[in-house]
Structures are given as structure tokens and as C-alpha cells.
Amino acid sequence: MKKKYTFKPGWLASISVALLLPLFISLGFWQLRRADEKQNLMDERIRHESEVPLQLTADFPLEGHRFRPVTVRGTFDATHQLLLDNQIYNHQPGYHVLTPLRLPDSDLAVLVNRGWIPLGDRHRLPELPIAQIEVQFTGLLDRFPQVGFRLEGADVPAPGWPSVVQILDADRLAERLGYRLLPYQVLLPAAEAAGYVRDWRPVDLHPEKSQGYAVQWFSFAAVLFALYLWYGFKAQRVTPPDAP
Numbered sequence: 001m002k003k004k005y006t007f008k009p010g011w012l013a014s015i016s017v018a019l020l021l022p023l024f025i026s027l028g029f030w031q032l033r034r035a036d037e038k039q040n041l042m043d044e045r046i047r048h049e050s051e052v053p054l055q056l057t058a059d060f061p062l063e064g065h066r067f068r069p070v071t072v073r074g075t076f077d078a079t080h081q082l083l084l085d086n087q088i089y090n091h092q093p094g095y096h097v098l099t100p101l102r103l104p105d106s107d108l109a110v111l112v113n114r115g116w117i118p119l120g121d122r123h124r125l126p127e128l129p130i131a132q133i134e135v136q137f138t139g140l141l142d143r144f145p146q147v148g149f150r151l152e153g154a155d156v157p158a159p160g161w162p163s164v165v166q167i168l169d170a171d172r173l174a175e176r177l178g179y180r181l182l183p184y185q186v187l188l189p190a191a192e193a194a195g196y197v198r199d200w201r202p203v204d205l206h207p208e209k210s211q212g213y214a215v216q217w218f219s220f221a222a223v224l225f226a227l228y229l230w231y232g233f234k235a236q237r238v239t240p241p242d243a244p
Contacts, residue, residue: 006233007232008232009228009231009232010232013228013231013232014228017224017228020224021221021225024217024218024220024221024224025217025218025221027217028214028215028216028217028221031210031211031214032210032211032214034207034210035208035210035211035214036207038205038206038210039205039207041205042205042207044066045066045067051068051069052069053068053069053070053071053138054068054069054070054071055070055071056070056071056072056073056103056110056141056186058103058108058182060182065141066141066142066143067140067141067142068140068141069138069139069140069141070138070139070140070141070186071136071137071138072101072103072110072112072136072137072138072139072186073103073104073134073135073136074102074103074104074109074110074134074135075101075102075133075134075135076099076100076102076112076131076132076133077099077100077101077102077109077132077177078099078128078129078130078132079132079161080100080161080163080177081097081098081099081100081128081130081161081162082097082098082099082100082111082157082162082163082164082165082168083095083096083097083098083125083126083162083163083165084097084098084145084165084166084168085164085165085166086166087116087145089116089197089199092118092119093118093119094116094117094118094119095116095119095126095164096113096114096115096116096145097113097114097116097117097128097162097195097196098111098112098113098114098168098185099111099112099114099128099130100112100177100179100181101135101186102179104134107179107180108179108180108181108182109177109179109180109181110182110185111168111181111182111184111185111186112139112185112186112188113142113185113186113187113188114128114130114188114195114196114198115188115195115196115197115198116196116197116198116199117196117197125160125164126162128162130194131194135194137188137189137192138189139186139187139188139189139192140186140187140189140200141184141185141186141187142184142185142186142187143184144168144169144170144184144185145168156172157172157176163176168185170182170183187200
């Protein structure tokens with residue numbers, strides 16, 4: 001008596017594999033792309049930080065210059081400062097203090113990130129003293145912090161000054177400030193006295209973690225497909241025609 005194998009995995013198993021297998025594979029490739037993005041970002045910062053500082057002007061683009069040292073000159077607008085909410089430092093909640101720096105001979109300003117302060121009492125916002133005089137310093141150019149989910153109205157600054165904001169949107173903030181705002185920030189260096197906690201060291205984004213996650217997703221896909229084949233093949237006994 002012989003055995004004949006037929007592939008009959010069942011409709012439920014086939015539907016499950018048809019849905020999960022592409023999902024696991026796509027998640028694996030997504031993690032590989034994330035690993036590349038993280039590594040490129042780290043390389044970009046290391047490369048730009050060692051470059052010669054450029055003078056920040058009204059038409060200076062962020063594209064291709066993130067983390068580039070820039071020299072800025074202007075006057076701080078001490079009466080219209082922003083507190084960027086939900087900023088974590090050493091596992092403690094707080095704000096990033098952003099002060100507009102009015103550029104000379106223009107209606108433009110750039111936000112200067114003066115560092116992190118602890119949350120304190122939400123009903124009593126901190127005082128943020130700073131001299132309203134012309135200054136010049138060299139800091140790192142960076143984009144505004146990104147958020148994963150942007151809720152409706154989150155980009156609207158809270159009333160009063162300093163104004164608490166959840167999301168930095170240059171156009172929305174310009175409406176509130178009354179003058180144009182460049183769509184990026186300058187990180188105030190730790191050597192400058194007019195700031196708070198500033199830890200602008202390059203963050204290790206751990207691209208190897210994303211690579212590890214990719215291996216996991218690809219492994220899930222391989223195991224799923226192997227089990228699908230293993231349980232899908234059915235052995236049947238076949239009796240030869242001339243058997244007694």
C-alpha cells in the first residue's frame with residue numbers, strides 16, 4: 001500500500017496566510033527602510049556638524065542643511081515666547097523654551113530653542129527672562145520636532161504669553177506673532193548663557209534594532225509559510241489495482 005500526498009490546507013488557513021504573509025513581509029521591509037533612514041540621519045548630523053558655519057539669511061533653506069552650524073544675528077522677542085509641551089528629558093516631562101529672534105532689517109524671525117525646563121505647575125507658567133538686545137551666536141539648524149499623530153487644533157497656540165504649543169507650525173505661529181517665521185529652529189549652544197538644559201548631543205538611533213525587528217518579521221513569515229505547507233499536505237493511502 002502506497003501513500004499519496006495532496007495539498008488541502010483548508011480555506012480558513014489559506015485566507016489567514018494570504019492576509020498575514022504579505023503583512024509580515026511588508027513589515028520586514030519597512031523596518032529595513034527605517035534602519036537605513038536612522039543610519040543616514042546619524043551620518044548626516046556627524047557630517048554637517050563639522051562643517052564651517054554659514055550665515056543665516058531670510059532665504060536660507062533647511063533642505064540639505066539640517067544639523068549645519070549657522071551664525072545668527074538679531075534681537076530676541078522676550079515678550080512672545082513659546083513653550084513646546086510634552087518634551088521628555090531624563091524621563092521627566094517638561095517644555096522646550098523657544099524664543100523668536102527677529103532678524104535685522106526684515107519682518108522675519110527664527111525660533112531659537114533655548115533648552116528644556118521641567119513641567120512644574122501647569123496652572124502657573126514659568127517666567128522666561130532674557131535680555132531684549134541684539135545678539136549673535138552660532139547654533140545648529142534643525143527642523144521642528146515631528147509628531148506621530150496630529151490632532152485637529154493641536155497647532156493652535158494657547159492664549160497668553162508665554163504660549164504653550166503642542167505642535168510647531170510656522171504659518172500658524174506667524175499669525176499669532178504678527179510677523180513671518182522661518183520654518184525651522186536654531187538650537188542654542190550650551191556655551192551661551194541665555195538658555196536652560198541643552199543636551200544637543202547626537203542621539204544614537206540604534207539602526208541595528210530596526211534590522212533586528214526586520215529579521216523577526218521575516219522569520220514570522222517563513223515560519224507561517226512552513227506551517228502552512230506542513231499542515232496543508234495530506235497523506236492518503238492508495239491501494240494498487242492488482243492488490244488481493
